[in-house]
Amino acid sequence: MEHISFLVAVVIITALAFDFTNGFHDTANASATAIATGALRPKVAVTIAAVLNFAGAFLSVKVATTISGGIVNEKTGIHPEIIFAALVGAILWNLLTWLRGLPSSSSHALYGGLIGATIVGVGMNGVNFDTVVTKILIPAVASPFVAGLASFGATKLAYLITRRSNGATTDKGFRKGQIFSSSLISLAHGTNDAQKTMGIITLTLVSVGALPKGALPPTWVIVSAGAAIALGTYMGGWRIIRSMGKGLADIQPRQGFASESSVATVILTSSHMGFGLSTTQVCTGGIMGAGLGGPKPELRWSMVRRMVYTWGLTLPAAGLVSGGAALVVRQGTWGVVLVGAALVAGAGGMWLISRRQPVGADNVNEVGSVEDVTTVDVTTLDVTAADVTAADVTAVDVTPAAPANAAPTTASTTVAA
Numbered sequence: 001m002e003h004i005s006f007l008v009a010v011v012i013i014t015a016l017a018f019d020f021t022n023g024f025h026d027t028a029n030a031s032a033t034a035i036a037t038g039a040l041r042p043k044v045a046v047t048i049a050a051v052l053n054f055a056g057a058f059l060s061v062k063v064a065t066t067i068s069g070g071i072v073n074e075k076t077g078i079h080p081e082i083i084f085a086a087l088v089g090a091i092l093w094n095l096l097t098w099l100r101g102l103p104s105s106s107s108h109a110l111y112g113g114l115i116g117a118t119i120v121g122v123g124m125n126g127v128n129f130d131t132v133v134t135k136i137l138i139p140a141v142a143s144p145f146v147a148g149l150a151s152f153g154a155t156k157l158a159y160l161i162t163r164r165s166n167g168a169t170t171d172k173g174f175r176k177g178q179i180f181s182s183s184l185i186s187l188a189h190g191t192n193d194a195q196k197t198m199g200i201i202t203l204t205l206v207s208v209g210a211l212p213k214g215a216l217p218p219t220w221v222i223v224s225a226g227a228a229i230a231l232g233t234y235m236g237g238w239r240i241i242r243s244m245g246k247g248l249a250d251i252q253p254r255q256g257f258a259s260e261s262s263v264a265t266v267i268l269t270s271s272h273m274g275f276g277l278s279t280t281q282v283c284t285g286g287i288m289g290a291g292l293g294g295p296k297p298e299l300r301w302s303m304v305r306r307m308v309y310t311w312g313l314t315l316p317a318a319g320l321v322s323g324g325a326a327l328v329v330r331q332g333t334w335g336v337v338l339v340g341a342a343l344v345a346g347a348g349g350m351w352l353i354s355r356r357q358p359v360g361a362d363n364v365n366e367v368g369s370v371e372d373v374t375t376v377d378v379t380t381l382d383v384t385a386a387d388v389t390a391a392d393v394t395a396v397d398v399t400p401a402a403p404a405n406a407a408p409t410t411a412s413t414t415v416a417a
Contacts, residue, residue, distance in 0.1 A: 011080045011204045014087045016228040019197035021094040022106040023232020026193060028241040029283040030185035033256035036245030039178035042361035049186040050234035056190020057226030070131040072118050078207045081329040081336055082121035083200060088343045089113035089322030095350045097310060101239040104310045105278035109318040110196055111136055116319030120326040139277040144285030147266045151286040154258035155293030174253035181260035188267035189279050197225040238359040246365055247303045249291030259290035281311060
């Protein structure tokens with residue numbers, strides 16, 4: 001019993017560690033566009049997001065019940081070590097994508113980890129695939145498009161309404177509006193994402209008989225999950241904030257307000273319906289819709305492709321890592337210790353690598369990528385003779401135009417490579 005109690009404590013701590021990574025991984029959802037447009041200073045933005053993420057954790061528990069009693073079949077004998085393995089895969093994937101600056105889905109990392117570990121631990125019958133399809137996969141595909149279309153329409157409307165207004169005054173007004181809209185996303189994010197850790201902890205307590213099947217998260221679980229995600233949010237996932245704020249499109253205040261308002265509406269509606277969607281995918285879809293809905297439609301497609309690939313890989317990759325971890329933890333105490341050591345080593349290694357090129361509040365808006373340049377304005381180029389070699393010259397006529405009947409002279413010269 002002491003071993004089980006210790007293991008349950010380890011799982012709860014690991015779940016809160018995942019919640020922390022979820023917080024800083026998803027800080028960009030609410031803060032990226034507000035920081036990019038100058039509506040909020042970076043530190044102010046993450047502080048507001050942290051406070052409202054904590055508050056949002058108390059608004060609903062429907063997503064938590066989707067996880068604790070929906071994705072997996074509690075009757076098949078889910079044990080704490082299986083949940084521990086699921087969390088390990090989810091945390092490592094979160095950290096890897098954060099290191100690469102890719103706004104992947106923390107939610108899908110958790111779902112993938114839980115599914116992979118459950119299949120290895122208790123078999124295919126341990127997963128309720130009907131719930132996985134209706135509550136996870138369908139929302140995963142539909143939500144970015146829904147948010148993108150809503151954001152596109154809202155952006156067009158914002159520019160239409162303000163087409164004859166003073167540009168500077170209008171932008172100032174929309175920046176103020178972004179304070180409200182980004183705050184609403186933070187509240188919505190806490191409502192949706194903090195519940196996922198609540199569901200994991202509740203599932204752990206149910207698995208050892210500490211709670212009855214179908215129980216709602218206790219108050220201490222709600223408080224601890226809200227505090228963990230708020231702390232992670234305050235730390236600021238600056239790499240992903242940079243990718244979403246400046247890496248996808250050059251978002252202006254009107255676009256930022258339209259995107260954030262659309263995204264918050266989608267997330268709050270989905271939370272009310274118990275859909276465990278990816279807030280990251282919803283926010284990214286909103287930014288892309290706003291980028292395309294602006295006066296000069298644009299997206300940095302190289303970043304879009306990288307993100308879409310990552311979205312597709314998240315669930316199966318986390319599932320494979322968690323499945324491997326589940327094989328090891330089933331061997332007993334030494335297996336749990338080994339997997340825990342691998343988690344600490346992996347997390348520590350990725351943190352050390354991130355210090356080589358740190359990204360923080362002071363340089364979060366600095367983006368310069370050659371691969372994203374599609375057009376060049378030649379009037380801005382400063383080229384000297386030293387920059388041009390013979391290999392760069394193909395056929396340059398250095399003489400002025402002459403009449404058709406003019407005789408050739410020695411000054412008529414053609415330089416060829």
